[in-house]
Every structure is written in C-alpha cells, then in structure tokens.
Amino acid sequence: MTIALDNRFTRSKLRMARLKVRLRTWRRERRMTQEALAKKARVTKFYISQLETGLRDNPSLPVLRRLAKALGVSAGELLE
Numbered sequence: 001m002t003i004a005l006d007n008r009f010t011r012s013k014l015r016m017a018r019l020k021v022r023l024r025t026w027r028r029e030r031r032m033t034q035e036a037l038a039k040k041a042r043v044t045k046f047y048i049s050q051l052e053t054g055l056r057d058n059p060s061l062p063v064l065r066r067l068a069k070a071l072g073v074s075a076g077e078l079l080e
Contacts, residue, residue, distance in 0.1 A: 012058075013057075015079050016054070016057035016058060017054065018079070018080070019051065019057075019059075019078055019079060020051055020052050020053065020054050020057075022077070022078055022080075023048075023051055023052055023067065023071075023078065024052045026071045026073060027048075027052075027071065030071065030072070032071075034048040034049055034052070037067070037070055037071070040066075040069075040070035041063070041066040041067045041069075041070040042066055043063060043066070043067075061075070064078055064079070
C-alpha cells in the first residue's frame with residue numbers, strides 16, 4: 001500500500017515538473033510573454049510565473065485546457 005502511494009506521488013511530481021518545462025518552452029517558442037499567455041488563458045501573470053517555476057503545481061483541468069488552447073496544443077500534451 002505504501003509503495004503504491006509513493007509511486008502515485010512520484011508520478012504526479014514528475015508530471016508537474018514536466019509541465020513547468022513544457023509550458024515555458026512552448027511559450028517561448030511562440031514568442032509569448034507570460035503576460036500574453038496569461039491573458040489568452042484568462043489567468044494572472046503571477047499564476048503563469050508560479051507554474052513555470054514550480055511554486056504552484058496541479059492546476060485545475062479547466063486551467064490546463066485554457067493554457068493548452070492558448071499555446072495551440074492539447075491538454076494531454078502539456079502533461080505527457
């Protein structure tokens with residue numbers, strides 16, 4: 001039981017670590033500022049900054065969908 005919980009926790013943390021890298025990479029590839037992405041995704045610039053630095057993790061599904069749409073990718077791609 002403990003091992004299963006540890007594995008789920010580890011997978012979740014890895015997914016969020018990849019999210020912050022992908023988010024920043026795709027935003028920069030599209031030559032978008034944090035402010036521009038925030039506006040398109042209807043979140044704050046501070047929220048984008050927190051996601052990209054790992055200070056905030058586990059965004060809600062609606063936010064993930066809006067971020068993905070703003071970047072022109074699927075929500076699944078953000079989490080792969």
